[in-house]
Amino acid sequence: MQINLTGHHVDITEALKGYVDTKFDRLARHFDHVINVHVILSVEKLRQKAEATIKINGANVFADSVHEDMYAAIDGLIDKLDRQVIKYKEKRQSHRGNGQKGMAEPETEASAQAALEPEPEAALEAFAESAEVQPRQ
Secondary structure, eight states: OEEEEEEESSOOOHHHHHHHHHHHHHHHHHOSOEEEEEEEEEEETTEEEEEEEEEETTEEEEEEEEESSHHHHHHHHHHHHHHHHHHHHHHHSOOOTTSOTTOOOOOOHHHHHHHHSOOHHHHHHHHHHHHOOOOOO
16 A cells, blocks of 8 residues: 655654554555555644545545644544445445355255145144034033
């Protein structure tokens, strides 16, 4: 995974670069098909803004986060990206199985016939119970 880090009105220190690298390792745990990451850290008066675009197989995922502290903005950004990447991964996942799910095992003719016909003793008992007449009171 290649991470491009850009700063607008802020100097990118080694501490910031290391923090971003360790946080983006969390995304690599969930989804290993991340091709490219472009992170922009910017400062606008008292607002610290972190935004990122991730290129994944077949899609681009974008998120941004604004906070008073740059490290908190990066944490919020990673949380949003993590949720989006997991959602994308679940959409891409096949839900079909191997084709055997839900299919019954083939039955032999004898077992199918036996399942349809009740046992004679049980049928007699059921008939005797239903045929009993209750005396009037």
